[in-house]
Amino acid sequence: MPNSTAPDPTDRDHRWVYPFAEAPASNKTLLGGKGAGLAAMTAAGLPVPPGFTITTEACVAYQSHGHHFPEGMWTQAREALKSVEEATGRTFGDPENPLLLSVRSGAAVSMPGMMDTVLNLGLNDETARGIARQTGDERFAWDAYRRFVAMFGEIVMGVEAERFERVLERAKAKTSGGRDTDLTPEALQEVVAQFKRLVFGEQRGVPFPDDPEEQLRMTIAAVFDSWDNDRARAYRRVHRISDRIGTGVTVQAMVFGNMGWESGTGVAFTRDPSTGEKTLYGEYLLNAQGEDVVAGTRTPKPLAQMEADLPDAFAQFREIAGRLEAYYGDVQDVEFTIEQGTLWLLQTRTAKRSGAAAVKTAVDMVAEGVIDRETAIRRVSPEALDGLLHPTVDPDAEVTLLAEGLPASPGAATGRVVFTSDDAEAQAASGEPVILVRQETSPDDFHGMVASQAIVTARGGMTSHAAVVARGMGVPCVAGADTLEIDAGGGTLRANGHTVLAGDWLTVDGATGRVLLGQVPTREPQLGEDFHTLMGWADDVRRLGVRANADTPEDAQTARDFGARGIGLCRTEHMFFGDARLAAMREMILADGPGEREAALRKLLPLQREDFAGLFRAMDGFPVTVRLLDPPLHEFLPSLLDLTGRIAEIKLALRHADTLEDMDRLLDDSDTARGLLRQVERLHETNPMLGLRGCRLGLLYPEITRMQAQAVFEAAADCKASGVDVQPEIMVPLVSVATELKDQAALVREVASEVFAERGTEVDYLVGTMIELPRACLTAGQIADHAEFFSFGTNDLTQTTFGLSRDDAGRFLSTYVDRGILRADPFQVLDQEGVGQLVRMGTERGREARPGLKVGVCGEHGGEPQSVAFFHDAGLDYVSCSPFRVPIARLAAAHAALDEASS
Numbered sequence: 001m002p003n004s005t006a007p008d009p010t011d012r013d014h015r016w017v018y019p020f021a022e023a024p025a026s027n028k029t030l031l032g033g034k035g036a037g038l039a040a041m042t043a044a045g046l047p048v049p050p051g052f053t054i055t056t057e058a059c060v061a062y063q064s065h066g067h068h069f070p071e072g073m074w075t076q077a078r079e080a081l082k083s084v085e086e087a088t089g090r091t092f093g094d095p096e097n098p099l100l101l102s103v104r105s106g107a108a109v110s111m112p113g114m115m116d117t118v119l120n121l122g123l124n125d126e127t128a129r130g131i132a133r134q135t136g137d138e139r140f141a142w143d144a145y146r147r148f149v150a151m152f153g154e155i156v157m158g159v160e161a162e163r164f165e166r167v168l169e170r171a172k173a174k175t176s177g178g179r180d181t182d183l184t185p186e187a188l189q190e191v192v193a194q195f196k197r198l199v200f201g202e203q204r205g206v207p208f209p210d211d212p213e214e215q216l217r218m219t220i221a222a223v224f225d226s227w228d229n230d231r232a233r234a235y236r237r238v239h240r241i242s243d244r245i246g247t248g249v250t251v252q253a254m255v256f257g258n259m260g261w262e263s264g265t266g267v268a269f270t271r272d273p274s275t276g277e278k279t280l281y282g283e284y285l286l287n288a289q290g291e292d293v294v295a296g297t298r299t300p301k302p303l304a305q306m307e308a309d310l311p312d313a314f315a316q317f318r319e320i321a322g323r324l325e326a327y328y329g330d331v332q333d334v335e336f337t338i339e340q341g342t343l344w345l346l347q348t349r350t351a352k353r354s355g356a357a358a359v360k361t362a363v364d365m366v367a368e369g370v371i372d373r374e375t376a377i378r379r380v381s382p383e384a385l386d387g388l389l390h391p392t393v394d395p396d397a398e399v400t401l402l403a404e405g406l407p408a409s410p411g412a413a414t415g416r417v418v419f420t421s422d423d424a425e426a427q428a429a430s431g432e433p434v435i436l437v438r439q440e441t442s443p444d445d446f447h448g449m450v451a452s453q454a455i456v457t458a459r460g461g462m463t464s465h466a467a468v469v470a471r472g473m474g475v476p477c478v479a480g481a482d483t484l485e486i487d488a489g490g491g492t493l494r495a496n497g498h499t500v501l502a503g504d505w506l507t508v509d510g511a512t513g514r515v516l517l518g519q520v521p522t523r524e525p526q527l528g529e530d531f532h533t534l535m536g537w538a539d540d541v542r543r544l545g546v547r548a549n550a551d552t553p554e555d556a557q558t559a560r561d562f563g564a565r566g567i568g569l570c571r572t573e574h575m576f577f578g579d580a581r582l583a584a585m586r587e588m589i590l591a592d593g594p595g596e597r598e599a600a601l602r603k604l605l606p607l608q609r610e611d612f613a614g615l616f617r618a619m620d621g622f623p624v625t626v627r628l629l630d631p632p633l634h635e636f637l638p639s640l641l642d643l644t645g646r647i648a649e650i651k652l653a654l655r656h657a658d659t660l661e662d663m664d665r666l667l668d669d670s671d672t673a674r675g676l677l678r679q680v681e682r683l684h685e686t687n688p689m690l691g692l693r694g695c696r697l698g699l700l701y702p703e704i705t706r707m708q709a710q711a712v713f714e715a716a717a718d719c720k721a722s723g724v725d726v727q728p729e730i731m732v733p734l735v736s737v738a739t740e741l742k743d744q745a746a747l748v749r750e751v752a753s754e755v756f757a758e759r760g761t762e763v764d765y766l767v768g769t770m771i772e773l774p775r776a777c778l779t780a781g782q783i784a785d786h787a788e789f790f791s792f793g794t795n796d797l798t799q800t801t802f803g804l805s806r807d808d809a810g811r812f813l814s815t816y817v818d819r820g821i822l823r824a825d826p827f828q829v830l831d832q833e834g835v836g837q838l839v840r841m842g843t844e845r846g847r848e849a850r851p852g853l854k855v856g857v858c859g860e861h862g863g864e865p866q867s868v869a870f871f872h873d874a875g876l877d878y879v880s881c882s883p884f885r886v887p888i889a890r891l892a893a894a895h896a897a898l899d900e901a902s903s
Helices: 028-043 056-064 073-088 125-135 138-155 161-173 185-200 212-226 230-239 290-295 303-309 311-328 355-367 373-379 382-389 421-429 443-451 465-473 529-541 553-561 572-576 579-589 594-618 640-655 660-683 695-700 702-721 738-759 774-778 780-784 794-802 810-818 835-849 865-873 883-902
Strands: 017-019 051-054 101-107 117-121 247-253 264-269 281-286 332-339 342-350 401-404 406-409 412-418 434-438 454-457 477-479 485-487 492-495 498-501 505-509 514-517 545-549 567-571 623-627 727-732 766-771 789-792 854-857 878-881
Touching: 017 028, 017 073, 028 051, 028 056, 028 101, 028 247, 028 342, 051 073, 051 101, 056 212, 056 247, 073 212, 073 247, 101 212, 101 342, 117 138, 117 212, 125 138, 138 161, 138 185, 138 212, 161 185, 212 247, 264 303, 281 303, 303 311, 311 332, 311 342, 355 373, 355 382, 355 529, 373 529, 373 883, 382 865, 382 883, 406 465, 412 421, 412 454, 421 434, 421 443, 434 443, 434 505, 443 465, 454 465, 454 505, 465 477, 477 505, 529 883, 545 553, 545 883, 553 594, 553 883, 567 572, 567 594, 567 878, 579 594, 594 623, 594 702, 623 766, 695 702, 695 738, 702 727, 702 738, 727 738, 727 789, 738 766, 738 780, 766 774, 766 780, 774 780, 774 794, 774 835, 780 789, 780 835, 789 835, 794 835, 835 854, 835 865, 865 883, 878 883
Parallel strands: 412 434, 434 454, 454 477, 545 567, 545 878, 567 623, 623 727, 727 766, 766 789, 789 854, 854 878
Antiparallel strands: 017 051, 051 247, 101 117, 101 247, 264 281, 264 332, 332 342, 401 514, 406 477, 412 505, 485 492, 492 498, 505 514
């Protein structure tokens, strides 16, 4: 884990270790969250067991130094240990008066449960007997010993935890109560002996380290090593945490919650982490150590009950919790132990909380005068809003994973499996909730997608047809789940050792990309007054405008309800989903000559005009950007494979035809299918995403551009006449040469003049282009001569810059991210070093040629927080995203503005 800024591991004079009382509590980067919290509580005079922190720099140095401690670290740790001995009056390793230690990890960014801890360190046969004499409780001493051997064996020696659990379960089964607290000292001694044989038996050839200092050395190394364990790396990848920050290690005097029924341990939050209510929330166990609370071996009690069990300790804890929250100005997650009535604090950290709780606590703390509005805005991460806007899988539910794919559209839904869109529509019409499972979707599937509670595809990426349509509708979708073996004809689905039949129940978790077996409980979203208050504050500080990608009036109204101030992308080809419209669209595409094409376009004109009018009414007072037709033609045509299969079926049927009438009908069907096949073959493209689409269609078939422009301007004129404030913007797609835009813009303006003359009114409008090809970025100055606005289509710009297919790349991009070849999937998070620089270049060159040029982005990156921050920094005017991501973009834009102001 190289880090050029890390201290030299051979510098023995560098400070690697800080006692809590000397540590710089404000430097969480150096101490880790746990170490910083313990230092702060120590400085505040709160009851913290003494200890010291080994810095995150030491972990980074250890990783880069061949997994050896940096020079001087161990010497400094031994010196710090002496101060712990002095503070406790006990000596580490002394059989008569032994000091036991806890060793815990703690990175600067909270990673709960990802790394490792060892408790009761310092025990061997002699010190265990010393603890028994010192406490007068032999059972307690041997219980601590068995816990230490098990944790040391698992964390340091790599023995599976289940092996220790089996030994303990057999021992508990011999008692009358069947609990670990029912084990006698003699039974615990036998458990310790069996544990040691598991870890240090002859077959391993490793003796038990009786020397406590060697135990400590080995454990510190194991905690450093846990920074790179599989679960920690996976957690950092999901949460986009750097691998280079390392973890601190806290070494602390043990206090014991398992010293009888006046002792205990627990975890508490200063406010409810699910709802944000201002009440203590948590769990505790009497006569237990910390791992008992999280291990599930005993059922904890609600924290409120501690007031009856240990009233003095509870009162003290409540007072301290209030002090901690006031000191940090945020909700705290506190670990504590009560040792024979005495309260000790083991950790405090900023509490993780649900999106709803994050919003409520931020707004409440402003009202309480604890924080200001800007802090409240920063306090809520944009990603946290997803849980407020969509149903979510109940986090407490037990789940069985069928498959994982890309989290293409957030939300959670349960339904019965269907494999065709016709089945989805039919079963949904009868009141049955359905999940549509397909290899991939096309416009032919739109009716089934609309009818479904959720969509799952085995192929496709984050910007595939299924993903884009699902996000626009707010329907959960998992795309690219390539482990799914779908046999639509046989009505079966296989994955992960399970077989699912049509009609079986599935649950789709679009936020995580999981496909789950059965009916898993979900939670419905709730937007309250706190949400609207926070979003209002965000709108007050952000500079970047937020629009929505919307193709229907319903989508536009949803977007407006979520705070969108305009439509940044209306994909007109999406208006042709559905059987009747799709038929007219196919007729236009397959037309043989301008005459047939114009006849088909006359059918499409009133449909387009009606749709545009609906969008203008929904966005009254805000701009509506209409992208001219940009269909990859293959999405609207029957597949060659299906047509070839149909012809083969007809041939087979002809062999078995019983009557001349049947033969005539089949021959007619064959002629029709063959004719359609010839037309589709004529239009077939090897790479349709870079083929005859976008402005190229309008240049070859100007009647298409003319029809769409006529529909837009007629709708705008009619809406204006009825009192609607219309602001149309016509966007020409896939421009790579300035003369392409010049040609299409001239045609659009010609049609506008004709319509305005006919309607007897004029409407202000803009003509611009979608920048989605690298050449367009390079020649943006020339293009800006003919464009009144730019809108970066970052989906296609990412494809053409990387040379990746957004639908196919999902098969290997996760491996690229896992191996660190890419920091993130570039179709989810904007590639700032490559695609981002093209965006900057296009913006700068465009504005040099046309000062004041309006510039936005309408790719899916417009709703991703890191990307939004980049667009703010690049000086764009607005971002546009799917309706359900509008609040996320609004809050991310506010964060970007605050970050700029504070830099």
